[in-house]
Amino acid sequence: MSERLQVSVARVERGVEDAEELAAIAHAAFSGPSFSPVDELERPWARVWVARGGVPGEAPRALGFLVAWHVVDELHVLNVATAPEVRRRGIGAVLVETALAFAAENGVRLVLLEVRRSNEPAIRLYEKFGFVVSGVRERYYADNDEDALEMQRVLA
Secondary structure (H helix, E strand, O other): OOOOOEEEEEEEOOOOOOHHHHHHHHHHHOOOOOOOHHHHHHOOOEEEEEEEEEOOOOOOEEEEEEEEEEEOOEEEEEEEEEOHHHOOOOHHHHHHHHHHHHHHHOOOOEEEEEEEOOOHHHHHHHHHOOOEEEEEEOOOOOOOOOOEEEEEEEOO
């Protein structure tokens, strides 16, 4: 899929028709027990955004998602994932941008996340949006004992 993608992002508040596609994206992106971002919708503090789209002339499909928890004045980004065949095409950036816009509109003062130390593309993406490393969680990931970098962005 090398053509220009048309992408739209929408916040999901109830079950979605593309739940299986989202679960497949999660499975491809994350090691460990399988999960679906749709499962998070049961939590009242969860916020889920789905990027849908594709190349012009094709039916839109799920391309990625972002899951976050909104608690008081903080937004904790739990997962950002894109379908393997459309990675490095700006979908993660659109999702992060959407979550930051939500945060600004809803009085969030601090956005937090953890990222694998080895996930350089994700770290660069977060840095592009003003996130800075604020700490290290040693041996955070159970599948390989990899460290997690704690990153945060303070909003004005």
